[in-house]
Amino acid sequence: xxxxxxxxxxxxxxxxxxxxxxxxxxxxxxxxxxxxxxxxxxxxxxxxxxxxxxxxxxxxxxxxxxxxxxxxxxxxxxxxxxxxxxxxxxxxxxxxxxxxxxxxxxxxxxxxxxxxxxxxxxxxxxxxxxxxxxxxxxxxxxxxxxxxxxxxxxxxxxxxxxxxxxxxxxxxxxxxxxxxxxxxxxxxxxxxxxxxxxxxxxxxxxxxxxxxxxxxxxxxxxxxxxxxxxxxxxxxxxxxxxxxxxxxxxxxxxxxxxxxxxxxxxxxxxxxxxxxxxxxxxxxxxxxxxxxxxxxxxxxxxxxxxxxxxxxxxxxxxxxxxxxxxxxxxxxxxxxxxxxxxxxxxxxxxxxxxxxxx
Numbered sequence: 001x002x003x004x005x006x007x008x009x010x011x012x013x014x015x016x017x018x019x020x021x022x023x024x025x026x027x028x029x030x031x032x033x034x035x036x037x038x039x040x041x042x043x044x045x046x047x048x049x050x051x052x053x054x055x056x057x058x059x060x061x062x063x064x065x066x067x068x069x070x071x072x073x074x075x076x077x078x079x080x081x082x083x084x085x086x087x088x089x090x091x092x093x094x095x096x097x098x099x100x101x102x103x104x105x106x107x108x109x110x111x112x113x114x115x116x117x118x119x120x121x122x123x124x125x126x127x128x129x130x131x132x133x134x135x136x137x138x139x140x141x142x143x144x145x146x147x148x149x150x151x152x153x154x155x156x157x158x159x160x161x162x163x164x165x166x167x168x169x170x171x172x173x174x175x176x177x178x179x180x181x182x183x184x185x186x187x188x189x190x191x192x193x194x195x196x197x198x199x200x201x202x203x204x205x206x207x208x209x210x211x212x213x214x215x216x217x218x219x220x221x222x223x224x225x226x227x228x229x230x231x232x233x234x235x236x237x238x239x240x241x242x243x244x245x246x247x248x249x250x251x252x253x254x255x256x257x258x259x260x261x262x263x264x265x266x267x268x269x270x271x272x273x274x275x276x277x278x279x280x281x282x283x284x285x286x287x288x289x290x291x292x293x294x295x296x297x298x299x300x301x302x303x304x305x306x307x308x309x310x311x312x313x314x315x316x317x318x319x320x321x322x323x324x325x326x327x328x329x330x331x332x333x334x335x336x337x338x339x340x341x342x343x344x345x346x347x348x349x350x351x352x353x354x355x356x357x358x
Contacts, residue, residue: 011272052294053301058089060110060117061284062102064124065096068214069183070232070318071282074150075120075320077314082307095118100124106142111287114293119144121190122281126337130345144285147295148302149325150316152250152281153232155192156261159218161241169262179207183229188280190249191341192228194350216242230280235319249279251321278340281323283330 061075075092083090095103111117128141182193215227216234243255247263255261286295
């Protein structure tokens with residue numbers, strides 16, 4: 001190679017690095033304007049030539065839901081943080097539909113060796129195989145490889161300006177013949193809608209709206225009386241008179257008057273065979289073709305970001321808890337969560353095929 005060619009190569013590499021740093025800075029600044037940014041003072045880090053991420057052209061984070069939920073907020077936080085840390089352009093793709101399987105298929109088909117598509121998902125992984133639906137390809141989900149665990153969150157039933165601390169309180173509030181929205185278009189949302197229909201039987205008839213991404217706003221406006229949501233999705237609405245009514249998960253949840261809410265176990269009472277609880281969660285998964293060295297490098301990047309005070313503050317502001325899983329823990333964890341959903345389908349006598357038909 002002559003000197004001119006070498007000079008051109010160095011100029012091109014320098015320009016590419018500048019573009020990556022500028023893209024990272026732009027991402028961080030845009031996210032900061034939304035309150036989702038991380039440390040603006042930290043410069044973008046350019047990985048060494050031996051790093052598995054050195055030759056990447058970018059990274060894509062795939063979300064199985066719409067742009068308003070907690071999973072999207074977390075994905076956009078890591079979009080900024082990863083871009084800032086690696087110097088690579090990072091994009092977020094929202095692929096909601098088919099109870100989460102659309103995102104699985106998208107990540108599998110669109111992932112490239114120089115631009116991996118990483119799936120940020122939880123419910124679609126732990127409900128796969130539980131429901132008898134062609135939309136749930138267990139083999140496709142289980143071929144994804146674990147990268148990192150991000151957080152856990154408790155699903156709750158919410159209402160507007162109601163105070164509920166006991167089951168008797170819940171029976172007294174005017175929920176009969178009302179509408180309940182389920183915020184979430186994934187498999188868990190469908191199953192929760194079936195559960196709420198059955199839970200509401202002692203309290204009155206519910207008309208359930210499935211997969212309503214704007215359920216929180218519709219509760220605040222009075223169009224819906226209640227909604228099933230992840231706690232993190234509605235945490236910032238509590239000062240507007242939103243109350244937690246029923247805790248589906250196992251973590252402590254308080255309503256806006258600092259009163260502990262009714263648990264699902266209390267609501268079901270003696271009819272429940274053992275304790276049913278469920279919490280939502282999200283992890284980062286990579287398609288099977290992504291190399292192990294790259295997965296290990298990306299896992300280290302995610303771990304570094306999650307150890308930062310900025311991320312802990314971001315998580316805490318939304319009422320999210322840490323989900324400390326290792327690669328070894330992941331498969332048993334998923335198996336246990338699938339067992340929980342199998343228990344729910346059996347206990348509530350849900351015909352999964354019918355539940356997913358619509």
